């Protein structure tokens with residue numbers, strides 16, 4: 001477990017790194033605990049610095065860190081590790097949000113430190129994300145939970161290979177839903193709606209679905225909208241069309257997973 005007041009270093013403040021900082025700042029994380037390493041200026045990092053975060057401080061400041069969140073592109077991580085591995089305390093936990101980089105490789109590059117892998121969505125920016133967590137080591141798992149529980153629905157995985165599956169489902173999932181929304185809008189347009197109205201209606205439908213009570217089973221939520229013999233039931237039958245929807249979604253997850261495994265090689 002990292003000490004509640006131990007500094008946390010974020011390495012990389014791009015799309016995901018910025019979303020994590022936004023989420024932390026919005027959920028009560030003390031900005032004075034935050035150290036951000038970023039080669040270029042980022043609005044979110046500057047905003048955090050105004051509230052007390054340290055931006056690219058002297059290397060000596062890194063020695064105090066209890067956890068290091070690694071949010072750089074997988075292609076760059078080795079050179080980043082080479083430059084930083086001896087800057088941290090041996091007890092610091094490395095929390096990687098990188099897709100496709102194995103914990104063993106990260107631990108080796110960071111001189112044997114404990115590693116947690118976390119696969120979050122950018123929804124963490126508003127505390128609405130989901131994050132899969134894998135760590136072989138209990139201390140690393142607890143550190144990942146301490147950092148991500150306030151920002152996301154955290155899902156524990158007991159095997160590292162499942163992180164790639166989580167990436168294919170939740171990491172890529174928002175894009176699948178956007179593609180579905182676009183198809184819904186285009187179908188409305190094809191039936192006579194103007195483009196703007198069709199898009200607003202489709203987005204509104206997806207928003208309503210997303211805001212449904214998460215404790216209610218999906219079958220019940222579907223049944224609430226689809227009365228027997230009604231319009232929704234007719235639409236659902238066409239959508240299922242001999243499992244066509246299930247098969248398409250399964251194909252999307254399988255293809256994303258295969259790509260994640262290719263990238264990890």
Ligand SMILES: NC(=O)c1ccc[n+]([C@@H]2O[C@H](COP(=O)([O-])OP(=O)(O)OC[C@H]3O[C@@H](n4cnc5c(N)ncnc54)[C@H](OP(=O)(O)O)[C@@H]3O)[C@@H](O)[C@H]2O)c1
Nearest residue numbers: 012013014015016017037039040071072073074097098099
């Ligand atoms: N985006 C997502 O939704 C998402 C979801 C799950 C996981 N991930 C993972 O998160 C990681 C980052 O993805 P991203 O989309 O946020 O990429 P990104 O926007 O390109 O961010 C990466 C950041 O790393 C910074 N960087 C490069 N070299 C650095 C160094 N030596 N020290 C500190 N920072 C350095 C870059 O700085 P500059 O901008 O100055 O070049 C950039 O801002 C990836 O490994 C990805 O697999 C992303």
